[in-house]
Amino acid sequence: MLRQYELVEKVKEYDPDADEAALNRAYVYTVQKHGTQKRASGDPYFSHPVEVAGLMTDLQLDVQTIITALLHDTVEDTLATIEDIEANFGSDVARLVDGVTKLSKIEAMPENERAAENLRKFLLAMSEDIRVLLVKLADRLHNMRTLHFIKSPDKRQRIARETMDIYAPLAERVGMYEYMREMQELAFSELEPEAYSTITKRLEQLRGQDGGQVDAIALKIKQALAEAGLMVEVSGREKHPYSIWKKMAERHVSFEQVTDIMAFRVLTDSDADCYRAMGVLHTTWQFLPGRFKDYISTPKSNGYRSLHTSLMYENSMRVEVQIRTREMHRRNEFGLAAHWAYKQHDEADGEVGWLRDLIEIVDASHDAEELLEHARLAIYQDRIFAFTPKGGLFQLPKGATAVDFAFAVHTDLGLATVGAKINGRHMPLRTRLENGDVVEIIKGRNAEPQLSWLGFVVTGKARAAIRRSVRLKERAEVAEIGSKLFDEIASKVPARIGKKAIRVAVERLGMEEPEDLMFAIGAAKLTDREVMEALVPGCTAEFEDDYDWSKRERAISIRGLTPDVGYTLATCCHPVPGDRIVGLRRKQERVEVHAIDCLELASGIDADWLDLSWGRRSHGAVGRLSVTLYDRPGTLAEMAGIFAQNIANVTSLEQTQLDHPFTTYEIDAEVQDLAHLMRILSALRASDAVAQAERI
Template sequence: MIESVLDNTGFGGFRTAEPANDRDDAGPDSSGICAQPRLSSCRSRNNPHIRDTMLRQYELVERVKSYDPDADEALLNRAYVYTVQKHGAQKRASGDPYFSHPVEVAGLMTDLKLDQETIITALLHDTVEDTLATIDDIRANFGPEVARLVDGVTKLSKIEQMPENERAAENLRKFLLAMSEDLRVLLVKLADRLHNMRTLHFIRNPEKRRRIARETMDIYAPLAERVGMYEYMREMQLLAFEQLEPEAYATITGRLAQIRSQEGGQVDAIALEIKHALAEAGIQAEVWGREKHPYSIWRKMAERHVSFEQITDIMAFRVVTENVEDTYRALGVLHQVWQFVPGRFKDYISTPKTNGYRSLHTSLIYGKSMRVEVQIRTREMHRRNEFGLAAHWAYKQGDRPDGQVGWLRDLIEIVDASQDAEELLEHTKLAIYQDRIFAFTPKGALFQLPKGATPVDFAFAVHTDLGAQAVGAKINGRHMPLRTPLNNGDVVEIIKGATAEPQLNWLGFVVTGKARAAIRRFVRAKERAEVATIGRKLFDEIVEQIPAKIGKKAIAAALERLELDDEDDLMHAIGAAKLSDREVMEALVPGSTADMPEEPTQGKAISIKGLTPGMGFSLANCCHPVPGDRIVGLRRKGEGVEVHAIDCLQLANGVDADWVDLSWGERSQGAVGRIRSVLYNRTGTLAEMAGVFARNHANVINLELVERDDPFHTYEVDLEVQDLAHLTRIVSALRASDSVAEADRI
């Protein structure tokens, strides 16, 4: 039964007559481990502890007041009622009232004991997106801080209405910027996505379910890991895995259930044995076990190319001690009682992960051949490990955990460097993926990098300027190539040169988003400067055609007419062929082109893929490439890119230039192909050849008699053709003519 409640704010509330449920029960988490003590928010639809009823208004307020007695009860009530009123009769795919979703997200935030502004943001996070409410309304009713947080969450929510790459990239860009200003934006968004994943099965469209699951796996689960919210990460991965690989999910979960039924409580027995061994050594500890996370097993099977039966470490155990000293003592006891697996020990207490995760990891051989993984940490470490930054958020004391989010600065640097949607998504995913290694500077500073990282990645991680000036590297004292993959514990010394600069070929082996973004940014800046240099030369030639002196005043007026910001932009536009000579002359001196003939349009429809946007290019005269040819670019300092056919003889002779992989754009047409045609020296043969060109709709650009050898005349003809197929048809038609002795493409 629901009864209306009025508070002193003037807003009406809602309350159910049933008593509150105790939501702080202990139980299995999303990965199967009995997390003790656990936070009750982590319930999936497969979890027996999930609530059957929505969190009530007074329950929510009581939960906040239980850890923050000074919280503004009236403001919380007003926010609860506001979201109920605004969402009104809206329904979710499950058929539940829509406002149940923001209420549940707020409940997840209270489980993490977050401040009242975060709770209110969770309640209101969909009002701007899905109702008539505006950010100004939120600001007027709940203050500027809540309005700013709601706006940050809303920016990422808008990705649902945009095209795939553009949608994800542009809003991810806005979201990362908002997140860098206040990490609570991320915490609310992660809870929002987690609750949506728990109800994803209600969406009927399988493609939409898969898209949401893929986005969760690629962006949200890694972000949860990066802020140390492993509980959220595991549940997101499990639910996404179920949608993306349903057969694998069913097989692995089925095999795990089978193992549980056959073991007859073996997990509990091993946990009890570990606890007894520690107790005999005088160490008090809590021990519990689980089977490995199904997604973790599947990923290990894929990486190692093995079957389920070949995965030996299906079981994992956690040991929670009272203090740090006992964690190391416990490790020693376990290594004495059971043989440990070499190479499987990791000390994340002395060298924590970037997200603050701290624990000892080891693998033991139990019995004759069973491998079990053991994680040893203190109670406080366990709490922080499962819920990361959210577990110790303390805004009222000003204790913002900025020390653990240095990676955010890298993400913002990537946002600034990325030029398009695909680049931003690629670099961001690289920056937030999980598998890491540790490497040291010669002075002992520690840096965490993805597996496969190279000295170039390391240099950019230390400082962008160091990466830009790298010319070599010493790994553990030995000179090694810059493309050498680093291993855990390597000491890396970067050798730099004062005049060195990032190389384009580094993109072939660097793996970090920060390195890739910095290299591409530098290459673009260098190429822009080169294009502008070309533009300056062309500008001087254009000015010579104008019968008037061109000064700074004329250039300033031209910039205004062309809507360009400065002179560099003008030179770049000229060098990149974005402006014709005629357009530049008319902008400098209006009316100066009145008596000039119209410019030819040949070649204007050509587009090339693989060039930096705005980079000028020309089609080589030696091989006359046409669309359909395999092509490559030659880039020389101070010049544009020269496009050659891949089998051009000039390339075979060797050239002093950088090679650039290129391909034709979708709209490319109107290139010039060159043909050598040998005609019989008799009346009408030249007219017959011209007729072949006309019948095949080829425009003759140039015709030259190159050899006269009675009874033959040899001509070289430049033809404007659509593509390689068009040129080939013309050559075939010439060969079929009685007037033509030979015909070949040059």
């Protein structure tokens, strides 16, 4: 662990004007606040924030970031408050500490929701100041280095999985490859201990057999480049166990079949020297077609720049070579942190445009699973490059389609998309893009995203925006049904209902907008009584105490049952007065009343069958219908009007299928009897809005 004076000296080495007094105060503050707290390793707890601060000094970050690292756990794990931090260290440090604190785990939530909530807070906090991300990545890296001290295997697995799924990809997206590689290595050893052990042992065996082959190849590369007049640095290494394991899994091959285990790095003085070096290597050894990548002319989205190529060395050995300048290398290894350290904040901020997409995903995601799915899509896929007709360059994941491209350009463009031209030709929206494609998006005035797009889009941003748009459309249609039902409910109230009464009712029900009330009515989340009482408190007192407010008035009796026998109308077939009915009686259970043609009767072999019939003047039951509408504006409202005209209350409405240009709904409606239900079916089938209507 770094001592106080050692930490200060490290900062002063790269920043002679650093506020030494503030650093000393922060060090003492974290030691005092954490006091006698211990880590799982048995070390004093304050050793952790001190080590995180040490990682920040390795990146040569500013004093505020170092102090934030020292204090990042004080608010979460001690009695210190953000107000205390602000009073002692200023508002900027307090804001950064608060940002890191917001990322703390929410232990009471299920694992997937906890991970989603952590990610949500993470993204929002780092959107305000990217240094929050740098501190959090260092915090996670040090926790991974000490993961083996945690006794619970389940907890170790959870932390390792979260690191592999979220933190390592985020480190890659901001170009911090050293952090990414170490996180992956540590997580891999925990998640796949047998695979890690096997690959590590095989690498040790190779090391003992090759007789310094890595160094020999590095020397040969350096000599070839020196003969061409290029003074370079060349280093070689074996690939990391996780990288090898990933290749084995992707290619479905054994360790022995992975031929490119060795990788070499060439550092030059200039961009021009990089291309010269590549030419020398390609003429000295055979290069593998399709394995050359130029990230200098077209950098990765995180700012990474380098040339990548694969060569066939002696004895048909494949080796990977990366060629870059020394300046590129410094930035490639530490990415955004290197930009920040050298005060190029504007440049650094420009390289996290993907972060804005993630924030949009946070706003659009409906639940924890959806957020995690979309965010993971956004942070870890390989990239391709596509252009707008005016030459704008956009990076997308492999497999991206024209719809993904539209949403990458702008969410509003994605929402208005009706077609696409790729390289000047009209192509289906599901067409997968290739490197260098020129994509022109065709907009429509009344266009709407289709649910079917979710079957082929691959970016988190597109998926989140499409799902959000579809949800809003469905909500508006259900609210339109609710407004028609509201008029029927309001007609029972002994007062004239105006806009003011509706606003007051909305407040009484704990809602925000009248549209919320209409949606709740349309979705059958409120009974008539609850709505009437909200409109005019006390107005339902005149109704009988046993009035069933969840349904319209009913008067059902069943012949064939003794008066003391309870019964229920089966929800599988929804019998209504007029249907032939039969009862199933089991011990200790109420009699189930089914329509005679109900398929569920086949499961009644263990029950007594009762021959039943409806009592005289029986009326009022729920019938279930399947209605397929044409997917165009106004059809849902027209269907609602048919139910209202036939005085049938819709108690449940669920969309069961969307197959453009049709949408199918399953509807529960209160009807008087079979004749009433058939009149509604006839009216539905006669409507131009309805493609098909059947009773379930």
